[in-house]
Amino acid sequence: MAKEITNRDENYSEWYNNLVTKADLAENSAVRGCMVIKPYGYAIWEKMHDDLDRRFKVTGHVNAYFPLFIPKSFLSREAEHVEGFAKECAVVTHHRLMTNPDGPGVVVDPSARLEEELVVRPTSETIIWNSYKGWIKSYRDLPILCNQWANVVRWEMRTRLFLRTTEFLWQEGHTAHATAAEAIEETRRMINVYSDFAREVMAMPVWVGPKTASERFAGALDTLCMEALMQDGKALQAGTSHFLGQNFAKAFDVQFANKEGVLEYVWATSWGVSTRLMGALVMAHSDNHGLVLPPKLAPIQVVMVPIYKGEEELSAICAHMEQLKVRLEAKGISVKIDARDNVRSGFKFSEWEVKGVPVRFAIGPRDMANASVEVCRRDTLEKTVVPVNNIADYTLELLDLIQKNIYEKALKFRESHTYEVDSYDEFKERIENGGFFLCHWDGTTETEEKIKEETKATIRLIPEWEHPQPGVCMYSGKPSKQRVVFARAY
Amino acid sequence: MAKEITNRDENYSEWYNNLVTKADLAENSAVRGCMVIKPYGYAIWEKMHDDLDRRFKVTGHVNAYFPLFIPKSFLSREAEHVEGFAKECAVVTHHRLMTNPDGPGVVVDPSARLEEELVVRPTSETIIWNSYKGWIKSYRDLPILCNQWANVVRWEMRTRLFLRTTEFLWQEGHTAHATAAEAIEETRRMINVYSDFAREVMAMPVWVGPKTASERFAGALDTLCMEALMQDGKALQAGTSHFLGQNFAKAFDVQFANKEGVLEYVWATSWGVSTRLMGALVMAHSDNHGLVLPPKLAPIQVVMVPIYKGEEELSAICAHMEQLKVRLEAKGISVKIDARDNVRSGFKFSEWEVKGVPVRFAIGPRDMANASVEVCRRDTLEKTVVPVNNIADYTLELLDLIQKNIYEKALKFRESHTYEVDSYDEFKERIENGGFFLCHWDGTTETEEKIKEETKATIRLIPEWEHPQPGVCMYSGKPSKQRVVFARAY
Numbered sequence: 019m020a021k022e023i024t025n026r027d028e029n030y031s032e033w034y035n036n037l038v039t040k041a042d043l044a045e046n047s048a049v050r051g052c053m054v055i056k057p058y059g060y061a062i063w064e065k066m067h068d069d070l071d072r073r074f075k076v077t078g079h080v081n082a083y084f085p086l087f088i089p090k091s092f093l094s095r096e097a098e099h100v101e102g103f104a105k106e107c108a109v110v111t112h113h114r115l116m117t118n119p120d121g122p123g124v125v126v127d128p129s130a131r132l133e134e135e136l137v138v139r140p141t142s143e144t145i146i147w148n149s150y151k152g153w154i155k156s157y158r159d160l161p162i163l164c165n166q167w168a169n170v171v172r173w174e175m176r177t178r179l180f181l182r183t184t185e186f187l188w189q190e191g192h193t194a195h196a197t198a199a200e201a202i203e204e205t206r207r208m209i210n211v212y213s214d215f216a217r218e219v220m221a222m223p224v225w226v227g228p229k230t231a232s233e234r235f236a237g238a239l240d241t242l243c244m245e246a247l248m249q250d251g252k253a254l255q256a257g258t259s260h261f262l263g264q265n266f267a268k269a270f271d272v273q274f275a276n277k278e279g280v281l282e283y284v285w286a287t288s289w290g291v292s293t294r295l296m297g298a299l300v301m302a303h304s305d306n307h308g309l310v311l312p313p314k315l316a317p318i319q320v321v322m323v324p325i326y327k328g329e330e331e332l333s334a335i336c337a338h339m340e341q342l343k344v345r346l347e348a349k350g351i352s353v354k355i356d357a358r359d360n361v362r363s364g365f366k367f368s369e370w371e372v373k374g375v376p377v378r379f380a381i382g383p384r385d386m387a388n389a390s391v392e393v394c395r396r397d398t399l400e401k402t403v404v405p406v407n408n409i410a411d412y413t414l415e416l417l418d419l420i421q422k423n424i425y426e427k428a429l430k431f432r433e434s435h436t437y438e439v440d441s442y443d444e445f446k447e448r449i450e451n452g453g454f455f456l457c458h459w460d461g462t463t464e465t466e467e468k469i470k471e472e473t474k475a476t477i478r479l480i481p482e483w484e485h486p487q488p489g490v491c492m493y494s495g496k497p498s499k500q501r502v503v504f505a506r507a508y
Numbered sequence: 509m510a511k512e513i514t515n516r517d518e519n520y521s522e523w524y525n526n527l528v529t530k531a532d533l534a535e536n537s538a539v540r541g542c543m544v545i546k547p548y549g550y551a552i553w554e555k556m557h558d559d560l561d562r563r564f565k566v567t568g569h570v571n572a573y574f575p576l577f578i579p580k581s582f583l584s585r586e587a588e589h590v591e592g593f594a595k596e597c598a599v600v601t602h603h604r605l606m607t608n609p610d611g612p613g614v615v616v617d618p619s620a621r622l623e624e625e626l627v628v629r630p631t632s633e634t635i636i637w638n639s640y641k642g643w644i645k646s647y648r649d650l651p652i653l654c655n656q657w658a659n660v661v662r663w664e665m666r667t668r669l670f671l672r673t674t675e676f677l678w679q680e681g682h683t684a685h686a687t688a689a690e691a692i693e694e695t696r697r698m699i700n701v702y703s704d705f706a707r708e709v710m711a712m713p714v715w716v717g718p719k720t721a722s723e724r725f726a727g728a729l730d731t732l733c734m735e736a737l738m739q740d741g742k743a744l745q746a747g748t749s750h751f752l753g754q755n756f757a758k759a760f761d762v763q764f765a766n767k768e769g770v771l772e773y774v775w776a777t778s779w780g781v782s783t784r785l786m787g788a789l790v791m792a793h794s795d796n797h798g799l800v801l802p803p804k805l806a807p808i809q810v811v812m813v814p815i816y817k818g819e820e821e822l823s824a825i826c827a828h829m830e831q832l833k834v835r836l837e838a839k840g841i842s843v844k845i846d847a848r849d850n851v852r853s854g855f856k857f858s859e860w861e862v863k864g865v866p867v868r869f870a871i872g873p874r875d876m877a878n879a880s881v882e883v884c885r886r887d888t889l890e891k892t893v894v895p896v897n898n899i900a901d902y903t904l905e906l907l908d909l910i911q912k913n914i915y916e917k918a919l920k921f922r923e924s925h926t927y928e929v930d931s932y933d934e935f936k937e938r939i940e941n942g943g944f945f946l947c948h949w950d951g952t953t954e955t956e957e958k959i960k961e962e963t964k965a966t967i968r969l970i971p972e973w974e975h976p977q978p979g980v981c982m983y984s985g986k987p988s989k990q991r992v993v994f995a996r997a998y
Binding site: 045049055081082085087088090092100107109110111125126138149152164169171185187 | 551553554571574576580581584598600602604612614616625642648677
């Protein structure tokens with residue numbers, strides 16, 4: 019198996035596609051740009067979902083569900099929003115097919131044309147704020163802290179599994195507040211929920227901070243984002259949280275009576291992460307042998323492979339493994355015994371390496387006799403022989419260790435690929451090799467655009483330094499308040 | 509609040525709509541036929557989701573996700589399927605909007621017409637079997653036991669919140685098997701999972717059995733269903749499980765090599781329940797005061813209402829309630845303290861009755877002094893004064909009792925509205941008042957159709973009697989093998 023994976027250093031992009039398909043995470047479908055998330059991939063997404071959902075509820079949010087379709091006219095209510103979103107999307111124009119009068123199959127029934135076309139939601143601010151109008155009368159109705167788990171569609175020209183697909187799964191939080199301060203606090207709270215999740219669960223270090231004006235969400239006053247560095251040196255935006263001001267409240271006329279009985283427009287936030295996180299997870303940790311999954315997201319944490327000759331040995335070892343499985347499961351560890359008799363152990367080893375299972379046990383007759391287990395870590399591929407008597411505790415600690423080690427490794431990678439550069443010539447040369455570049459920028463969109471044109475690098479975010487150091491813009495030579503993060507990005 | 513609810517006996521339909529909107533379960537949206545599921549309604553759906561999902565996993569199923577869009581041509585691959593499904597659906601014809609050249613807003617970009625139109629999935633057999641083709645080569649790849657939680661769209665002319673909406677949420681299981689026997693067993697297993705869930709969790713008695721040929725799913729060889737009786741005497745189909753034979757495997761050319769290396773077509777099932785269950789839940793148990801929720805699905809199981817004069821009393825009672833809350837939550841009971849100071853206790857009582865919270869505590873200064881709580885059950889509206897010392901155990905038992913009582917009540921209602929009728933004249937008269945009618949039928953579609961035309965009653969299912977009693981068809985006078993269940997239905 020493992021031999022079929024393209025070498026990461028030779029062709030990163032093909033290596034990524036290889037991993038996603040060979041680890042059975044996802045595949046392309048018959049519909050251009052739409053993916054099938056296969057059971058193994060979906061099991062990882064479910065773990066992300068459950069952990070995030072718990073974090074949203076702990077911070078006071080509730081789930082709801084809003085329509086898939088948005089009337090075309092809604093999109094143009096908020097001027098900036100339509101510019102950013104309305105263009106490339108799936109448009110429903112008819113509501114009926116009919117038997118083809120001129121041949122086989124079915125055709126669109128021309129008499130079933132909709133009065134107003136519907137757009138499949140690319141994001142739900144408009145349809146949700148149209149509902150909020152009916153929910154909000156007084157300050158007592160605020161805040162509204164809703165989240166929705168949903169599918170969304172953005173008609174992308176170039177798609178890649180998980181990273182950019184026409185349809186994807188995500189969650190979108192949409193909150194309504196009485197004051198700007200409260201909405202700004204919420205925007206911050208949620209980007210912190212995301213970055214805690216990225217670090218603690220995905221084992222992925224992230225930078226957090228505001229976007230520049232030109233990189234903001236369409237309709238937002240401020241966009242906070244988290245950015246991770248992939249192993250090819252490109253940045254990946256992994257989550258965003260937007261302070262929307264009163265823009266959508268004004269577009270949909272949502273006002274509330276404050277304590278003094280005076281009508282005010284409501285303040286809004288929205289925030290989301292998507293199945294793109296799956297792509298980030300793959301690219302942040304994996305190697306030439308396949309996926310490397312952090313134990314907290316691994317659908318199978320321990321796989322047990324029997325090393326045997328003949329049926330009798332196989333069934334004796336499997337019986338032993340069943341006992342170990344019970345002991346591990348009692349500690350909350352998920353276990354799979356691979357008892358297949360039609361493939362060799364080496365094939366199984368490769369297959370579970372490709373799938374990124376954090377820990378592998380191999381048990382043969384000698385291990386049985388010695389009351390030991392050969393334990394192999396996926397992150398380092400190190401093997402250790404461990405006595406069977408305290409194997410459950412050992413494994414629990416090992417999973418914890420692997421979780422930490424994967425994070426540390428990714429953090430070291432990022433640190434060793436983050437550079438302070440002051441010369442634009444040096445920047446242009448070194449950006450070719452990837453990485454995060456901490457550089458001075460004069461704060462103008464003009465400079466930002468020029469750098470982007472000339473180098474394909476964008477400002478990923480404006481870090482919130484404890485002690486920002488002023489300097490001189492590497493491009494224009496004009497004054498700069500602080501260094502910002504440049505990178506080429508997905 | 510309660511006064512605003514239409515009397516159930518006066519106008520059942522309006523009573524239902526009243527409950528759904530006044531209990532904050534759902535509301536209509538700006539898009540015709542599409543609903544907004546509000547947080548309180550969605551919290552109930554989440555509990556249904558979680559319980560069902562657990563049952564699916566226990567029976568060996570995994571989740572996956574398939575595209576929202578289906579190429580138009582897929583629908584006509586399976587001949588019966590296209591007849592049953594292809595007609596009323598949302599058709600995507602374009603992938604771009606553009607700024608209106610002749611005025612404000614956006615219009616469909618005529619140059620962005622899709623080569624082949626896409627249909628928003630009304631159900632996913634076709635797109636899923638098209639994927640399964642790539643997943644299945646040998647008997648070792650079988651069975652495939654996949655489920656998907658998703659939104660689907662069927663363009664309905666007349667919609668009602670939860671019961672019939674253009675977009676709805678559901679799960680759809682799609683399994684692939686090596687033998688017909690295994691697929692038939694799966695079909696049966698899943699209708700039993702549904703009926704266990706209906707009885708144990710929704711507290712809703714159901715009949716289970718096959719549909720007649722004319723009521724089958726489009727493309728199925730056999731459809732098992734569960735049917736519940738609503739309080740207006742109408743039946744509601746609450747879940748179906750289909751044995752699809754080899755129809756979809758043949759339509760999408762999905763073959764496997766059996767143990768002898770011979771190619772065979774794969775056998776299929778599909779099964780689903782939807783947010784329609786929410787409608788069933790409302791209609792099965794509720795009364796003129798509002799919802800009656802079974803404790804296992806209630807987002808809030810106990811609401812505590814302080815009876816107080818002045819701020820000091822309010823804060824003393826609330827502090828006491830916080831202590832009780834901790835004790836109840838330790839038993840796994842979900843609790844809400846309604847400390848609002850801008851509405852009267854009577855208003856709160858009504859509001860929580862409308863929302864169907866199973867147990868209400870009222871605590872005033874006298875209860876504080878007596879170390880007691882006034883406990884009110886939502887199902888019977890009975891009040892009891894209970895000593896505070898063992899209140900947690902008392903409540904736990906009470907919730908269990910309420911769950912059982914709601915089921916027993918619904919079962920008694922069904923039993924007292926199930927009639928054996930042998931005369932067609934009597935049938936025609938009595939069907940007007942609703943109920944399940946156990947009648948003899950000659951087994952022909954012709955008779956079934958005539959009865960439907962004349963009475964609006966359909967055969968809901970063919971019960972699988974332990975000892976089927978033959979008789980004479982009430983309509984044609986021809987021989988009948990057994991009684992079947994007739995009713996008017998949603």
